[in-house]
Amino acid sequence: xxxxxxxxxxxxxxxxxxxxxxxxxxxxxxxxxxxxxxxxxxxxxxxxxxxxxxxxxxxxxxxxxxxxxxxxxxxxxxxx
Numbered sequence: 001x002x003x004x005x006x007x008x009x010x011x012x013x014x015x016x017x018x019x020x021x022x023x024x025x026x027x028x029x030x031x032x033x034x035x036x037x038x039x040x041x042x043x044x045x046x047x048x049x050x051x052x053x054x055x056x057x058x059x060x061x062x063x064x065x066x067x068x069x070x071x072x073x074x075x076x077x078x079x080x
Contacts, residue, residue: 002055005028005054006055008027013061016059017061020059021060022060023036024039027057
């Protein structure tokens with residue numbers, strides 16, 4: 001699932017970044033579910049979903065999009 005979501009992001013990265021630079025995009029099943037100014041807001045929008053079934057990614061141009069990985073259990077624990 002995450003591979004499909006990441007592939008979707010990279011295929012559409014230029015158009016996503018053009019409109020939403022610096023925001024966080026939520027992608028699930030190769031569909032954009034929303035854009036958020038804050039990372040925690042993006043994760044909060046998915047609190048009913050199973051961690052690992054969606055992707056939250058900061059919208060950055062190619063070459064600037066270094067990945068940071070979190071244990072989603074930690075993020076969700078903060079939301080409860």
